[in-house]
């Protein structure tokens with residue numbers, strides 16, 4: 001399933017709108033397999049991973065990356081995801097075991113997050129990172145991402161993010177869209193798009209029915225409007241961690257700190273749950289490499 005995850009970007013309304021649409025079913029399933037989360041944190045992480053794919057598709061240089069960080073006061077706490085070109089995401093939920101007492105009834109992750117912030121960091125490698133922080137609007141992620149574009153980038157955007165689970169907790173469908181309005185758009189065109197979006201069912205339901213993006217764009221989102229896909233990107237859940245990277249991080253701790261770890265340590269990667277073992281010999285070698 002993960003092989004079919006694709007993002008399409010394009011334009012509509014005589015270039016007055018830019019759109020990004022993606023099926024993220026395989027990526028979200030991969031995250032579920034790696035992290036073994038309860039349903040509420042799984043839903044939060046699935047939506048945030050989908051948001052990162054849509055928002056990151058704009059990043060061109062392979063050295064750049066995008067981080068989305070939700071930090072909240074409620075029991076769900078938040079989640080953090082990282083996007084790297086082309087279409088590679090990874091992330092984790094901050095309260096992966098949190099189980100809502102009324103699970104199965106009508107609950108919203110925004111209520112479980114409570115007051116909080118969405119922080120967006122665009123790391124441009126050679127320049128200082130560009131960051132924007134907004135207060136969570138609803139905590140349902142899509143509205144918060146739209147609010148980020150409006151407040152931090154002065155770009156009105158329509159955002160939809162969906163994750164649909166089977167009763168056994170596996171991912172039935174995940175995906176969404178991000179549509180950005182360019183300056184100078186006519187109110188007629190905006191009204192047409194708004195009406196179309198109001199008449200569009202949940203994207204995950206459409207994907208679950210086996211509907212293609214071509215059909216969703218033509219018959220629903222851009223009904224009666226022009227649209228064209230200009231690019232597609234294959235998406236993946238990817239973690240770049242390795243024992244060497246962990247060793248490099250350990251070196252930064254310095255000799256004194258490392259000398260307290262001489263029995264050996266086994267750090268676990270937050271993003272993919274891979275455990276690395278550093279024996280007392282390994283730690284000794286790192287210490288001696290520091291001179």
Ligand SMILES: [Zn+2]
Pocket residue numbers: 239240241269270271272273274
């Ligand atoms: Zn990892």
